[in-house]
Amino acid sequence: MSTTHPGPARVRRSEPRPSAVTAKHLARAKVTRQRRGSRLKLWAGLVCTLLVVIPVALARVLPLPGPDQQDLASRRLAPLVDGHLFGTDQLGRDLLSRVLHGGQVSLLVGLLAVVVSGVIGVVLGASAGYFGGWVDTVVSRLLEAQLSLPLLMMLLLVVALFGPSIPVITFVIAIAQWPEVARLTRSLVLVEREKPYVAAARVLGLHRFAILLRHVLPNVVKQASLVVLLLLAQAVLLESALSYLGAGPQRPFATWGRIISDGQDYITTSWWMVTLPGLVIVALVVGVNLLGDGLRDRARRRKVSTP
């Protein structure tokens, strides 16, 4: 009699406790969906980015004709003809080789511009947020003024002034981008400086700069660095726009915008000369944007779960 009674001792440990929440519910839960979404974005972004970055980085190693090697006998060959994966341009140059070599310059300019704008933005934004007063006034005014400036016009002007060399173009793009970093850093520092540890450091007699550099900034940099990828995407686009307008780097290789503007005249007969370089830009920028977005989503979720 007593043997048929299912006592608590007979419930095995490994079995899950009975619950109204099934695995199906869990799979449909908002958090699961969010996590799946951000993971998908991260992976897709990584694949798109690497698809462009790896060939660009290996441009010199890959068995390709030189980007400036003309062959007038094989002008405007369609893609996949005679081993030209992307076809050739009006001077018989291999389009893939041009795109990859140009991409090295585009990517280099983009990365440098992000570093420079990041440094300017973090320094100005952090000082504006931490010191307040006239520093804040000056920086905030500068930020506002830049919003109403005819930006691209100014950038073209500066490039016309100092010549389209890589340092000038990097600097110009950095100038266009620092407000974003500065605004973000400023708002993060404004929150951070009210925290007790800052007061404690001040009581200990640390210098203002030491508190800002050694205590406040390390707590802010991680969050501020989330915009880096989004900035890189913008920098690549801006560089391509400048070089499309003829204000891009000329040496050592023509960059993506320039390649597209070169091919524009042949668009009716040779579609690939514009389409394919453009698709490469899109693939890279979509990839970088997806990565940035996915990382931001994940960081936001972490922040919510661990207050």
Next chain:
Amino acid sequence: MGSYLLKRLGQSVLTVFLTISTVFVLIRLAPGDPAAAYAGPLATTEDLARIRAAFGLDRSVVEQYLLFLKGILTGDLGTSYSFRSPALDVVLERLPFTITLALAAILITTVVAVPLGVWMARRADTTRELGANVVTIAGQSMPDFWSGIMLLTVFAVLVPVLPASGFATWGGLVLPAVTVAILQIALISRLVRSEMAKNLTAPYLTVARSRGVSERALVWRYAMTNSSIPVVTALGTRFASMLNGVVVVEVVFAWPGVGSLVVRALETRDYPLIQATVLVTAALAVTVQLLVDLAYPLLDPRVRLGKKVSA
């Protein structure tokens, strides 16, 4: 209100003044001689000197600057070298085209981006929203000159339904406006989505829903009203920056606006024309910004102009 308006007006004038002064100095630092660009390669030294005197370029930079400031007050911005007519007239002749393009683009953006953003916010974190999200990311990842050339190839060359360039008919407005709008739609719809998602989960919306307010009113009257300030600010800022010249798109479509004018003026070192363009567009952009700020109290009665919002 009055003092706030005065303060903002002062700031706007100062911004325009600083912008135009920076440009004035920058173009004179630039290498390249407008007289040489004007006269061509065969000009003699005497020719160049005569042209410089005619353009007033033989005076000192300070003198030129003071003359320029005086010109702003009297509405005389000098004569364009390449058009040989008053620079201000050349700019004002082109300005309606840029304004038309910017208005069309911002209209398309608003009509598409706001419903799209709301749609995304209401389906936050579903597979369909993820799909729309990826589409907006793609939209903001396309270089505008490239998407312009692609649209042009498809709709003006392969399937010739729309004119390729210029502004002869209203049909010519479609492709440039759509090209400008693609990027803006991506940016604005993401903003609308995040603002609306915040408001759609707010307690006041639950309260309203429990009172039996219809779902449509909840979204469009309750949540949208509270999302409108950031959205209108973004739209206004975008519009203002478009007035500064949608340079790239105007060049692609040979659109007769100020953007393509600036590129030409920079190439020919047409100082008066560059200055006039920057002055006019900067003044317009600042005015739009000011109007957006003044519209805040209409959107949100809690806002008192000149005071910080405590929302």
